[in-house]
Structure formats: C-alpha cells, structure tokens
Amino acid sequence: MPTIRVELFEGRTVEQKRALAAALTEATVRTLGGSPGSVDILFFDIAKHDWATGGTLWSDPPPPGG
Ligand SMILES: O=C(O)/C=C/C=C(\O)C(=O)O
Numbered sequence: 001m002p003t004i005r006v007e008l009f010e011g012r013t014v015e016q017k018r019a020l021a022a023a024l025t026e027a028t029v030r031t032l033g034g035s036p037g038s039v040d041i042l043f044f045d046i047a048k049h050d051w052a053t054g055g056t057l058w059s060d061p062p063p064p065g066g
Contacts, residue, residue, distance in 0.1 A: 002028050003040040009058070010045035017043055 004024055021041040028039045048058035056063055
C-alpha cells in the first residue's frame with residue numbers, strides 16, 4: 001500500500017489538502033497500478049519556526065546575501 005507523507009507549511013485549507021490528496025492518489029494509481037483505496041496520504045503541517053533551510057528558520061528574515 002503506497003503511503004505518501006506531505007510535509008508542508010501550515011496554513012493550507014482543507015479544500016487544498018482534499019484536492020492534493022485526490023491528485024496524488026490519481027497519479028499513484030496511474031503510475032503504479034492498484035486501487036485508490038490502497039493509497040494513503042498523510043499531511044504534516046509544519047510551522048515556519050519549526051523548519052530551517054540553509055541554517056535559517058523560515059520564520060526569520062533571510063541572512064544578508066543569502
Ligand atoms: O523548502 C523549501 O524550499 C520550501 C518549502 C515549502 C513548503 O514546504 C510549503 O510551501 O509548504
């Protein structure tokens with residue numbers, strides 16, 4: 001059973017997640033076969049202060065030149 005974890009910034013609506021879940025499920029079945037009921041989509045909402053890229057939290061201003 002394919003299980004897809006989606007880690008994204010918090011703030012997306014239920015409608016957006018519903019649409020993404022449908023699109024990911026459709027793409028998974030088309031690519032791998034199987035049935036939609038075999039695909040699980042897990043959403044993890046991450047606050048910008050809990051996510052860093054290049055050593056900088058997304059909640060902080062970007063460093064000079066960075
Ligand atoms: O890591 C990045 O460069 C951007 C991440 C963006 C998200 O996770 C988001 O828009 O939810």
